[in-house]
Amino acid sequence: MAKRIDVRGVNAYYGDVVAVRDITMRIEPCSVTALIGPSGCGKSTFLRTLNRMHEVVPGAWVEGTVLLDDVDLYAPEVDPVEVRRQVGMVFQRPNPFPTMSIYDNVLAGFRLNNRRLRKSEADEIVERSLRQVHLWDEVERRLTKSGSSLSGGQQQRLCIARAIAVEPEVLLMDEPCSALDPISTLAIEDLISQLKERYTIVIVTHNMQQAERVSDTTAFFNVAGQGEPGHLVEIDETKKIFSNPANPSTEAYINGRFG
Numbered sequence: 041m042a043k044r045i046d047v048r049g050v051n052a053y054y055g056d057v058v059a060v061r062d063i064t065m066r067i068e069p070c071s072v073t074a075l076i077g078p079s080g081c082g083k084s085t086f087l088r089t090l091n092r093m094h095e096v097v098p099g100a101w102v103e104g105t106v107l108l109d110d111v112d113l114y115a116p117e118v119d120p121v122e123v124r125r126q127v128g129m130v131f132q133r134p135n136p137f138p139t140m141s142i143y144d145n146v147l148a149g150f151r152l153n154n155r156r157l158r159k160s161e162a163d164e165i166v167e168r169s170l171r172q173v174h175l176w177d178e179v180e181r182r183l184t185k186s187g188s189s190l191s192g193g194q195q196q197r198l199c200i201a202r203a204i205a206v207e208p209e210v211l212l213m214d215e216p217c218s219a220l221d222p223i224s225t226l227a228i229e230d231l232i233s234q235l236k237e238r239y240t241i242v243i244v245t246h247n248m249q250q251a252e253r254v255s256d257t258t259a260f261f262n263v264a265g266q267g268e269p270g271h272l273v274e275i276d277e278t279k280k281i282f283s284n285p286a287n288p289s290t291e292a293y294i295n296g297r298f299g
């Protein structure tokens with residue numbers, strides 16, 4: 041089941057440097073939220089605070105609260121590995137494990153979580169996940185081939201299949217189309233629109249048309265200057281942000297006047 045994310049007063053640090061400050065927002069289940077803003081304003085850093093990936097960087101830490109429905113992801117008893125199962129992630133560069141087959145790539149999340157599967161169960165998960173990302177028909181006959189034998193767009197769909205195979209509640213996507221050609225980009229965008237029926241999706245994108253096409257809600261981040269932390273300027277319905285934003289800097293960014 042898709043879950044709501046409630047972010048309250050989140051600061052993210054690299055050592056003693058604050059990368060993003062005082063972020064508060066609510067992300068609704070079964071919706072797509074786009075994070076936009078100029079380079080260095082902390083979109084990716086903030087995204088990674090939503091599944092405890094930020095703290096994987098040595099010296100990096102988080103203050104504040106991130107609730108997944110009612111569970112605080114940063115509570116001491118919460119296991120970050122379990123958080124990352126519930127909140128899956130897709131990265132900018134398609135990154136299938138190159139030495140693994142297509143089949144094993146889809147199941148990689150289960151191996152990481154040390155879950156053993158019966159062969160029939162594994163077959164079912166592989167087929168279901170690949171069908172959900174519309175890759176099944178293209179790879180059905182070569183499941184034992186390496187994941188890196190696929191095209192860029194197919195590899196990214198394989199990575200999305202790998203992320204959803206473990207049935208997360210939330211899917212985080214960090215510029216998932218930036219390494220893809222326009223046709224693969226449209227295929228991923230269509231897929232995002234379908235996946236939101238089941239998942240809460242948060243996507244970082246530099247592409248304004250993409251934010252407008254795929255998201256229900258848009259959050260605009262900005263940074264006051266070199267060495268300053270990124271902050272959230274405004275978050276609203278995508279239609280409103282793109283037609284009548286509350287803050288002049290949002291409009292300037294969207295219209296390409298900076299960033």
Ligand SMILES: Nc1ncnc2c1ncn2[C@@H]1O[C@H](COP(=O)(O)OP(=O)(O)OP(=O)(O)O)[C@@H](O)[C@H]1O
Nearest residue numbers: 054059077078079080081082083084085086097270
């Ligand atoms: N591993 C790191 N160690 C130290 N500082 C970092 C690290 N990663 C990012 N930063 C800094 O944190 C700030 C936010 O970076 P982040 O990558 O989150 O921004 P972004 O908005 O996603 O940028 P872009 O759009 O260019 O990807 C920047 O000042 C960046 O230099």
